[in-house]
Amino acid sequence: MLERQKMPVQEAKKRASNFDEVALGFTQEQAIEEAKRCLQCKKPSCMTGCPVEVKIPAFLKYVAEGDFDSAIKEIKIDNALPAVCGRVCPQETQCEQVCVLGKKGASVSIGRLERFVSDHERKKGVQVPEKAKPSGKKVAVVGSGPAGLTAAADLSKMGHSVTIFEALHEAGGVLIYGIPEFRLPKEIVRAEVEYVKKLGVTVLLDHVIGKIETADELLSEFDAVFLGTGAGLPVFMNIDGENLNGVYSANEFLTRVNLMKSYKFPEYDTPIKKGKRVVVVGGGNVAMDSARCALRLGASDVTIVYRRGEDEMPARAEEIEHAKEEGIIFRLLTNPVRIIGDGKNWVTHVECINMHLCEPDESGRCRPAATPGTEHKIEADVVVIAIGTSPNPLVPRTTKGLEITKHGTIVAKENGETTKKGVYAGGDAITGSATVISAMGAGKKAARAIDEYIRGK
Amino acid sequence: MSFEILDKQELVPTIYLMNIAAPRIARKAQPGQFIMLRIDENGERIPLTIADFDRKKGTITMIFQAVGKTTMQLASLGEGDEILDFIGPLGNPAHIEKVGTVILIGGGVGVAPVFPQARAFREAGNKIISIIGARSANLLLWEERMRAVSDELFITTDDGTKGHHGFVTDIVKKLLEEGTKVDRVVAIGPPVMMRAVAGVTKPFNLKTIVSLNSIMVDGTGMCGACRVLVGNETKFACVDGPEFDAHLVDFTLLMNRLAIYQPEEKMAFEKYKCEREGCKC
Ligand SMILES: Cc1cc2nc3c(=O)[nH]c(=O)nc-3n(C[C@H](O)[C@H](O)[C@H](O)COP(=O)(O)OP(=O)(O)OC[C@H]3O[C@@H](n4cnc5c(N)ncnc54)[C@H](O)[C@@H]3O)c2cc1C
Ligand SMILES: Cc1cc2nc3c(=O)[nH]c(=O)nc-3n(C[C@H](O)[C@H](O)[C@H](O)COP(=O)(O)OP(=O)(O)OC[C@H]3O[C@@H](n4cnc5c(N)ncnc54)[C@H](O)[C@@H]3O)c2cc1C
Numbered sequence: 001m002l003e004r005q006k007m008p009v010q011e012a013k014k015r016a017s018n019f020d021e022v023a024l025g026f027t028q029e030q031a032i033e034e035a036k037r038c039l040q041c042k043k044p045s046c047m048t049g050c051p052v053e054v055k056i057p058a059f060l061k062y063v064a065e066g067d068f069d070s071a072i073k074e075i076k077i078d079n080a081l082p083a084v085c086g087r088v089c090p091q092e093t094q095c096e097q098v099c100v101l102g103k104k105g106a107s108v109s110i111g112r113l114e115r116f117v118s119d120h121e122r123k124k125g126v127q128v129p130e131k132a133k134p135s136g137k138k139v140a141v142v143g144s145g146p147a148g149l150t151a152a153a154d155l156s157k158m159g160h161s162v163t164i165f166e167a168l169h170e171a172g173g174v175l176i177y178g179i180p181e182f183r184l185p186k187e188i189v190r191a192e193v194e195y196v197k198k199l200g201v202t203v204l205l206d207h208v209i210g211k212i213e214t215a216d217e218l219l220s221e222f223d224a225v226f227l228g229t230g231a232g233l234p235v236f237m238n239i240d241g242e243n244l245n246g247v248y249s250a251n252e253f254l255t256r257v258n259l260m261k262s263y264k265f266p267e268y269d270t271p272i273k274k275g276k277r278v279v280v281v282g283g284g285n286v287a288m289d290s291a292r293c294a295l296r297l298g299a300s301d302v303t304i305v306y307r308r309g310e311d312e313m314p315a316r317a318e319e320i321e322h323a324k325e326e327g328i329i330f331r332l333l334t335n336p337v338r339i340i341g342d343g344k345n346w347v348t349h350v351e352c353i354n355m356h357l358c359e360p361d362e363s364g365r366c367r368p369a370a371t372p373g374t375e376h377k378i379e380a381d382v383v384v385i386a387i388g389t390s391p392n393p394l395v396p397r398t399t400k401g402l403e404i405t406k407h408g409t410i411v412a413k414e415n416g417e418t419t420k421k422g423v424y425a426g427g428d429a430i431t432g433s434a435t436v437i438s439a440m441g442a443g444k445k446a447a448r449a450i451d452e453y454i455r456g457k
Numbered sequence: 458m459s460f461e462i463l464d465k466q467e468l469v470p471t472i473y474l475m476n477i478a479a480p481r482i483a484r485k486a487q488p489g490q491f492i493m494l495r496i497d498e499n500g501e502r503i504p505l506t507i508a509d510f511d512r513k514k515g516t517i518t519m520i521f522q523a524v525g526k527t528t529m530q531l532a533s534l535g536e537g538d539e540i541l542d543f544i545g546p547l548g549n550p551a552h553i554e555k556v557g558t559v560i561l562i563g564g565g566v567g568v569a570p571v572f573p574q575a576r577a578f579r580e581a582g583n584k585i586i587s588i589i590g591a592r593s594a595n596l597l598l599w600e601e602r603m604r605a606v607s608d609e610l611f612i613t614t615d616d617g618t619k620g621h622h623g624f625v626t627d628i629v630k631k632l633l634e635e636g637t638k639v640d641r642v643v644a645i646g647p648p649v650m651m652r653a654v655a656g657v658t659k660p661f662n663l664k665t666i667v668s669l670n671s672i673m674v675d676g677t678g679m680c681g682a683c684r685v686l687v688g689n690e691t692k693f694a695c696v697d698g699p700e701f702d703a704h705l706v707d708f709t710l711l712m713n714r715l716a717i718y719q720p721e722e723k724m725a726f727e728k729y730k731c732e733r734e735g736c737k738c
């Protein structure tokens with residue numbers, strides 16, 4: 001059996017002090033070799049692992065033949081943002097987990113090949129597909145994250161006139177404000193947004209729905225509304241000391257670094273506290289990203305504090321591996337109990353307690369419990385809380401008849417239909433923090449349902 | 458997007474008025490709300506109160522004090538220039554209702570956000586007592602405008618160059634001790650002033666509202682930079698406020714958090730000055 005190709009990366013020591021992309025991408029030869037490993041299964045199990053069902057063997061066959069143009073066309077039938085997904089999908093729990101080759105050895109690097117062909121296309125100039133003839137119907141999309149962009153792109157291709165309303169000054173949602181440059185270069189997100197605009201979608205930035213206009217008002221101007229507002233409300237731990245200077249929510253920390261480019265301060269005006277000793281609380285992608293940003297800002301020690309074990313960490317395997325290579329310290333089975341200040345409101349330590357795993361909870365993961373008497377302090381001048389987010393209540397609060405759950409997520413059917421007529425929703429806004437590709441899948445389904453709804457109107 | 462500056466005036470030294478063409482925001486703006494702006498690609502997002510708005514003309518008026526890099530840079534712009542991002546209206550509108558007699562207190566640049574509230578409280582049928590203060594007479598803002606919407610107007614200056622020699626709180630205290638019947642107090646100004654006002658009205662159990670100027674990044678409830686402690690609960694000033702019950706606010710925390718970026722603010726300011734005036738360093 002052919003060996004799985006190694007992804008060329010920037011060397012760990014060097015990349016720990018810059019924001020350039022870590023993974024450099026396959027060469028043409030590597031891509032072809034890797035694609036040749038695919039067995040072209042009659043019943044390709046890999047496709048069942050992809051939430052948008054990219055025709056994986058078909059595109060891999062083109063790659064193996066060196067026909068990259070056809071490969072990208074094949075992918076784009078199902079996935080409007082392949083350059084993003086190829087980089088950030090948790091492939092090891094999706095498509096690659098169920099690839100038959102994985103059973104005996106290493107699965108095909110589906111994500112990396114997806115990335116390769118989309119990068120190839122971007123270098124050449126992106127092709128805009130044909131659109132259906134204008135329907136005369138108008139759809140408003142709130143939020144420009146993966147869910148909103150996908151719904152907008154699909155609805156536009158179906159012939160509808162689509163306007164995206166985005167609260168921030170740049171489109172892309174978490175792809176722009178959350179995921180750092182070294183993992184997903186912003187140039188790529190911008191190219192994907194440009195593609196959506198080329199499809200005829202109007203993007204209005206700086207428009208906070210619920211404030212400048214409510215969803216109800218949008219409904220009087222548009223035939224339907226799609227809510228792709230994400231899960232951007234930071235959750236704190238409600239422990240002592242969380243409002244000390246130097247304690248950040250991951251959202252604030254990452255927004256300052258990525259959206260506002262504070263890693264380039266003072267060339268860019270937005271400041272950030274560059275800690276020497278940084279503690280990040282959490283075990284997901286958000287925690288990995290925060291820790292690795294802190295390192296790149298110049299910290300000497302960055303510690304991830306996580307209350308479960310490594311196997312339970314929800315972060316992508318590759319990110320955990322990269323973080324370790326870069327020298328991030330992992331304190332597993334450890335949980336903060338309070339944050340300690342210097343008396344002048346600046347953080348100095350995080351007090352933690354050791355945890356042990358008991359029987360699995362309803363999520364299937366082991367529920368951790370504190371071990372009394374194991375309290376200890378970790379020195380810190382910056383602390384980042386990355387324990388999760390919930391949906392922003394701005395839109396639900398200002399929309400009559402839009403039901404939400406007790407977790408703040410919008411109630412919606414499988415096809416995105418909410419409790420309010422003409423209003424659809426998808427992505428993190430209905431599921432809570434999930435993945436890029438699942439948000440896209442939701443955007444796609446909702447686009448179909450909206451199309452049906454407005455054509456029948 | 459970009460937004461045109463229609464005009465700019467220097468009202469008093471270091472304090473400027475600017476009108477911005479923003480018809481969609483003007484359509485929705487209410488007293489008590491604010492906007493966030495970013496001047497250019499490299500700029501910071503800063504919050505400024507909507508000091509006035511004109512729905513017909515589609516304009517938003519802001520009044521700001523040049524205190525650091527961003528506000529200095531804003532002050533250097535003028536008619537015909539453009540601001541890259543202008544986002545609003547954000548925050549909750551002021552709670553305007555008929556309560557009887559309302560004392561409105563504006564300190565320094567805080568007079569600007571107090572004005573539309575004074576006008577609105579008056580229109581709602583309240584008796585208006587206004588107290589406006591500044592460090593010195595030449596820094597006093599909008600005296601005539603405030604007079605026009607007030608039944609009574611008091612002026613204080615820290616150095617005694619106009620009106621009462623002292624602080625706005627001296628007047629509030631005097632009025633309350635004299636037994637003036639007051640139903641509501643609204644105070645907007647530097648945190649120290651708002652804290653002092655809260656201290657004076659507390660023993661009288663007099664409902665007092667303040668507008669908190671915590672540091673903000675997005676202004677939409679997404680980052681938590683603006684968190685303040687109100688009645689021992691963490692609130693986000695940008696979406697839960699900016700107005701809160703003064704007697705419940707932890708002003709010490711507010712002031713401590715406002716100082717987070719002092720060294721960085723100084724650095725940015727000095728770099729900006731160097732670039733504008735030619736560097737001597
Ligand atoms: C730091 C970080 C790293 C991550 N890493 C990964 C990863 O490696 N792989 C992966 O698959 N997933 C990852 N995720 C999760 C993934 O990014 C999200 O699941 C996905 O972005 C959700 O997409 P969405 O479109 O639902 O919402 P979002 O991407 O959150 O977009 C929502 C958009 O709506 C806008 N909005 C909100 N309210 C309003 C309003 N009232 N008016 C107008 N606009 C509004 C927001 O500003 C935002 O732009 C990560 C998340 C974070 C935070
Ligand atoms: C809701 C709200 C309404 C406001 N309304 C007005 C107004 O009408 N007129 C006015 O002159 N000022 C107002 N401010 C304060 C104004 O935002 C700051 O003066 C401005 O951000 C200073 O930026 P700078 O770069 O010029 O100065 P800097 O040197 O950066 O800072 C000077 C001071 O401003 C504070 N500050 C810095 N950055 C921010 C930020 N991003 N958000 C909030 N405060 C910050 C700092 O604590 C510091 O004390 C308001 C603040 C808030 C939160």
Ligand code: SF4
Pocket residue numbers: 037038039040041044045046047056057060098099100101108110
């Ligand atoms: S399961 Fe693996 S080997 Fe089979 S078609 Fe899919 S990628 Fe190829």
Ligand code: SF4
Pocket residue numbers: 049050051052053054056079085086089091094095096110111114437
């Ligand atoms: S979109 Fe994600 S899950 Fe689907 S094939 Fe591509 S990398 Fe795999």
Ligand code: FES
Pocket residue numbers: 672673674675676677678679680681682683684693694695696
């Ligand atoms: S400014 Fe970000 S949450 Fe208030």
